[in-house]
Amino acid sequence: MSRTRAARALAFALATAAPVPVAAETLVAALSRDRVSIESNFTGTEVTVFGTIEADPNDPPRPRGWDVVVSLTGPRRAVVVRRKEPVAGLWINRESLVIADVPLFAAVASTLPLDRVTDAATAARLGLGRAGFAGTVTEAADARTAAFRLALHRLQSSNGRWAEQPTGVTFLGRRLFSATLPIPADVPIGPYRARVTLFADGRPLADQTLDLIVAKSGFEQGVADLATHRPILYGLLAVAMALVTGWLGGVLFRRD
Amino acid sequence: MLLYLPIAEWPVEMFAIFGLGAAVGFVSGMFGVGGGFLLTPLLVFAGISPAVAVATVSAQVVASSTSGALAYWRRGAIDWKLATYLLTAGMAGSGVGVWVFAALRRFGQLDLVIALCYVVFLGSVGAFMVGESLRALWSAHRGEVVPPRRPSPTGWLRTLPLQVAFPRSRLEISAVPVIALGLGIGFLGTLLGIGGGFLIVPALIYLLRVPSNLVVGTSLVQMVATMAFATFLQAAANQTVDLVLGLLLMVGGVIGAQFGAEVGRRLRGEHLRALLGLLILAVGARFAVELVVPPAEVYTISRVVGGAP
Numbered sequence: 034m035s036r037t038r039a040a041r042a043l044a045f046a047l048a049t050a051a052p053v054p055v056a057a058e059t060l061v062a063a064l065s066r067d068r069v070s071i072e073s074n075f076t077g078t079e080v081t082v083f084g085t086i087e088a089d090p091n092d093p094p095r096p097r098g099w100d101v102v103v104s105l106t107g108p109r110r111a112v113v114v115r116r117k118e119p120v121a122g123l124w125i126n127r128e129s130l131v132i133a134d135v136p137l138f139a140a141v142a143s144t145l146p147l148d149r150v151t152d153a154a155t156a157a158r159l160g161l162g163r164a165g166f167a168g169t170v171t172e173a174a175d176a177r178t179a180a181f182r183l184a185l186h187r188l189q190s191s192n193g194r195w196a197e198q199p200t201g202v203t204f205l206g207r208r209l210f211s212a213t214l215p216i217p218a219d220v221p222i223g224p225y226r227a228r229v230t231l232f233a234d235g236r237p238l239a240d241q242t243l244d245l246i247v248a249k250s251g252f253e254q255g256v257a258d259l260a261t262h263r264p265i266l267y268g269l270l271a272v273a274m275a276l277v278t279g280w281l282g283g284v285l286f287r288r289d
Numbered sequence: 290m291l292l293y294l295p296i297a298e299w300p301v302e303m304f305a306i307f308g309l310g311a312a313v314g315f316v317s318g319m320f321g322v323g324g325g326f327l328l329t330p331l332l333v334f335a336g337i338s339p340a341v342a343v344a345t346v347s348a349q350v351v352a353s354s355t356s357g358a359l360a361y362w363r364r365g366a367i368d369w370k371l372a373t374y375l376l377t378a379g380m381a382g383s384g385v386g387v388w389v390f391a392a393l394r395r396f397g398q399l400d401l402v403i404a405l406c407y408v409v410f411l412g413s414v415g416a417f418m419v420g421e422s423l424r425a426l427w428s429a430h431r432g433e434v435v436p437p438r439r440p441s442p443t444g445w446l447r448t449l450p451l452q453v454a455f456p457r458s459r460l461e462i463s464a465v466p467v468i469a470l471g472l473g474i475g476f477l478g479t480l481l482g483i484g485g486g487f488l489i490v491p492a493l494i495y496l497l498r499v500p501s502n503l504v505v506g507t508s509l510v511q512m513v514a515t516m517a518f519a520t521f522l523q524a525a526a527n528q529t530v531d532l533v534l535g536l537l538l539m540v541g542g543v544i545g546a547q548f549g550a551e552v553g554r555r556l557r558g559e560h561l562r563a564l565l566g567l568l569i570l571a572v573g574a575r576f577a578v579e580l581v582v583p584p585a586e587v588y589t590i591s592r593v594v595g596g597a598p
Contacts, residue, residue: 073533074292076300076576111593115397118587123580131593172317184588187460218300249295257296260528268524271532272517275539279355280514283541286356 057092060239061085062229069216077218080105084229086208100143100150101202102161103212104161107138107247108223114181130181132165134152137221138194150233152222159230160238162197193217195236222247296531297341303406303537310541314353317542318549320565321505323350323484323512326411327573328538337534339399343482344523344530350484350516353546354509355589361506368457368503374464375471379515382475389523390480402574406481411573414487418566425559458499466496471511479519484512485551488567
């Protein structure tokens with residue numbers, strides 16, 4: 034009993050004497066929805082992340098305030114990047130590089146540009162921002178690999194699959210924040226994970242992950258399921274539909 | 290009105306796709322061709338992946354050829370024996386086509402092979418048609434009577450083995466070129482997402498010397514069967530047929546074809562062939578430009594495909 038009390042006293046003394054302030058803040062965050070349903074009228078949508086920072090007066094002061102980074106990452110797949118080269122006057126795919134574990138969709142929003150929230154190494158370690166988009170960050174082994182990875186970043190950014198919103202997280206009050214992330218119309222189907230990370234003075238204090246499902250539903254799902262799970266039936270249906278449409282057209286517009 | 294396509298996983302402007310189907314249907318009705326050689330490139334240009342475009346257009350070709358085939362059937366303008374030989378070989382060619390298609394996609398050379406085939410086949414057929422119709426027009430202009438060609442297939446077609454009689458066409462020729470033709474059209478049609486009407490019609494006329502009143506009906510039957518088989522294989526093996534996209538194109542195409550056929554009836558045969566030849570040449574040239582002009586972005590990305598995209 035007395036040993037426990039002594040240990041507690043010691044721990045308290047150590048904690049209060051520690052030169053680095055102990056992070057005591059916690060995060061409570063939620064998504065505006067946990068499912069994005071793709072139906073025939075789907076033209077893209079948005080997902081909003083709300084959150085609040087729970088802190089009490091005993092926590093170390095944050096004279097520079099907090100920073101929040103919200104990232105949303107979609108299903109990961111291996112992708113192949115190909116490069117065209119002129120061969121005998123024709124532009125032909127020659128070299129290619131398979132890059133594993135690439136998020137097909139990734140969006141990052143933050144209170145400040147990411148390089149002002151934290152240093153590159155920390156961002157990479159947490160998988161945030163451009164460095165985190167392509168999975169493991171290799172110190173570009175050679176110029177060729179670096180060029181292919183750069184092309185991947187360029188293409189994914191230009192087609193809206195990888196998006197950065199350097200000031201996308203806004204504080205609604207001192208502790209309440211929100212971020213609205215775009216879900217484009219051609220969003221890849223699959224499981225998504227949102228990650229909210231709280232920073233102060235460049236150091237991560239707390240984080241929370243939230244799950245989101247992007248799935249076809251209703252008629253779209255029915256058609257896709259049939260095509261995937263009953264391909265023979267789907268094929269017969271496609272042929273029947275084509276024959277009937279053609280026959281109907283002939284009957285309706287018959288002239289002879 | 291934007292419509293999300295379930296298999297292509299891409300939203301399209303519904304009326305634009307419907308209009309595209311109608312415009313291509315107009316052209317196909319006017320010239321009596323399937324129009325796949327126009328439709329597939331246009332869909333790819335609209336953002337549909339080549340795999341889905343090619344597979345879905347094969348379904349559209351079935352629809353657009355069916356009403357024509359039925360009309361020729363009613364008139365009895367089909368050589369069923371010849372059509373059976375062609376479509377049996379066509380289905381075999383189509384099977385090879387689906388397999389080659391998937392293999393090329395894996396190796397990242399699908400776009401190149403499609404573009405090269407378009408350049409070679411559309412370029413040569415288009416040039417031939419333009420040349421032939423210009424000669425006909427020139428002769429007509431000078432008041433010459435064009436000698437009717439085709440009394441009988443010449444030379445080497447008679448020397449090949451497997452001579453078969455096609456009584457309806459009053460032909461006795463080797464089955465070898467017939468089967469080779471069917472195989473080739475089935476293979477190319479499946480690979481390129483075209484019916485191949487612009488290839489098979491000249492081949493039946495100039496190579497096999499099939500009577501002209503039977504050529505179109507017989508080739509339509511061959512296209513319906515081969516493309517129906519291709520549609521089924523693409524759906525079963527690659528899951529790349531988009532029924533929603535297909536239905537939009539089919540309905541647009543069937544309607545457009547009626548108006549096209551109306552215009553086609555008012556034009557002279559040589560003029561029609563010259564126009565179609567120019568159109569085919571233009572599509573071929575478009576692909577040639579794409580191959581030759583340095584692209585703005587030399588890199589492309591695609592998912593690593595096992596089976597489905």
